[in-house]
Amino acid sequence: MPTVTDDNHESAIHPDYGRPIGRWMNRNWAQLLLMGGVYLFFAVFLIWPIAQVVAGGFMRSQPDAAGSRFTLSYFQLIFQDPVLVRGLINAALIAILTTLATLALAVPLAVLSVRYEFHGRALLAGLLLVPLVLPPFVGAIGIRLVLGRFGPLTQLAGWFGYEPAMGIDWLGNWRFLGIIVVEALHLYPIMLLNLQASLANIDPAMEQAAANLGASRWTIFRRITLPLMRPGLFAGCTLVLIWSFTELGTPLMFDYQDVTPVQVFARITEVSVNPLPFALVVVMLVASAGLYLVGKVLLGRNFDAATTKASVQAVARRLPGWRGLLAASPFVAVFLLAVLPHISVVLTALSDPAAWYDSILPRSYTLEHFRSALVDELALPSIRNSIFYASAATVMAVVVGLGCAVLIVRSRLPGRGLIDSLAMLPLAVPGLVLAFGYLSISVMFRSRLPESTEAGAWLSWLNVQANPVVLLIVAYGARRLPYVVRSAVAGLQQVPRDLELAGANLGARWWRVMRKITLPLIAANLLAGALLAFAFAMLEVSDSLILAQAAAYYPITKAIWEIANRLGDGLYIASALGVWAMVLLTLTILSASALIGRKMGAIFRI
Helix, strand or coil: CCCCCCHHHHHHCCCCCCCCHHHHHHHHHHHHHHHHHHHHHHHHHHHHHHHHHHHHHHEEECCCCCCEEECCHHHHHHHHCHHHHHHHHHHHHHHHHHHHHHHHHHHHHHHHHHHEECCCHHHHHHHCCHHHHCCHHHHHHHHHHHCCCCCHHHHHHHHCCCCCCCCCCHHHHHHHHHHHHHHHHHHHHHHHHHHHHHHHCCCHHHHHHHHHCCCCHHHHHHHHHHHHCHHHHHHHHHHHHHHHHCCCHHHHHCCCCCCHHHHHHHCHHHCCCCCHHHHHHHHHHHHHHHHHHHHHHHHCCCHHHHCCCCCCCCCCEECCHHHHHHHHHHHHHHHHHHCHHHHHHHHHHHECCCCCCCCCCCCCECCHHHHHHHHCCCHHHHHHHHHHHHHHHHHHHHHHHHHHHHHHHHCCCCCHHHHHHHHHHHHHCCHHHHHHHHHHHHHHHHHHCCCCCHHHHHCHHHCCCCCCHHHHHHHHHHHHHHHHHHHHHHHHHHCCHHHHHHHHHCCCCHHHHHHHHHHHHCHHHHHHHHHHHHHHHHCCCHHHHHHCCCHHHCCHHHHHHHHHCCCCCHHHHHHHHHHHHHHHHHHHHHHHHHHHHHHHHHHCCC
């Protein structure tokens, strides 16, 4: 039997690592079955929900005839309503300004973290990922108290002589700006990770050649470095644009009604009788696709030119003494600014009710809210629910994501490129769209197959009003699948094929090769992807707020929203619940970062 040393010699043997043709056929059929299962998963849990939303916005039921007919009347109603038009404009402005703010924060930090070496760089780079662990709508709880009429910010303004008798209505006057700030401080790590990955892949010889020709540092950055960073800019800007354009939790927590996601959420009870919410979601989907295409045109051109193979190894420049301190100062400043919402949540959780009023810091503290968050009739079950939902969703994402990665990297079947695109689609499709798609499926089955019928009773798990567990798990898993796929793909690309070929040539079946050789070698990547999937699933906002309609099934984010709206100590217990989640997820994110380091940037690529 011929010996195989690398992929270039695979033509010398069968694609099944040198086995007889019969076993190669068995392997090929196994890959075909795996591909069929993966395509079925995407068709049912990704394409179908999106199609349901689109159908709900474009189809009108005909009372006097069976079926429905195509119509654009719902979209005409949207653009004839000045309130809904203003919501779309505000959503677009929030997305654009948030993206610009994240760019302003991330670009200098990416350059400093990749190009320079200074004391504490690794620690500071890890701390900059902390904002990912807490949804901005939870941070908005603490910001609400900071921006209170007689809150800490008003007291600070008093130091400069501006202290009106009725206080300052920050939330009323600066609510729009507050949403942008909170979202930018949450989303800049995604931009940062993508820019770091792009900078690390740039051939330093190109910049050195420009410097030898007399170009200044600014000219080199503007004419060479920045164009070569376009893959990272495209991925980061696209994700931040879509994420902030469709963000529901933050404007909801700020009680900002003039934005499309909140307008959609306000009409959630009308979905069974009013197609207008579906039309609004379709408009958001089309707008998100438009934002993606604009980014593709402006930043995504000539990707091949931006993906160069380094001819020399990039070496970070060492900055000793005061220069290192100067380079570290932006990291410290951005970190302190980014954790301000988190600190506000912690202080709110520690504050006695009404003790953080007309003062910069709370006048008295208590740990009672943390205890209440663990015994509250709504909070404690929500923690158990979220752990179960996120764990089940993570298992589903790992199984499906590993199957996708094997097909993308190890198979030669036609269609594997489409699988890669479909696996990344949840990053580009707004969470609000998928959540409404699952809700639409539930409404459709509930109307056509009542639970009084045998088929309706068998499909009761599709009824989110009765039991949303299955749809919540599926929604969480589908939304976080890209993290697992990208992690697994990166791991498989690093595993030499020779090891698998050697095992196969010794007679091991392909599953045994996978179990004994491949999986142990990519275990760290799989674990990192699983940790990220679990962390983001634990604090998923759109799916939780829309699909969890019965209190017994509330996940932690829905419980935080409900508790925060209680009178009395609700805001404080909700903050304590957010702190418990923040501690857990901080450890999760830092663990994932330690396992795969800078390769985390590849997880947020589309």
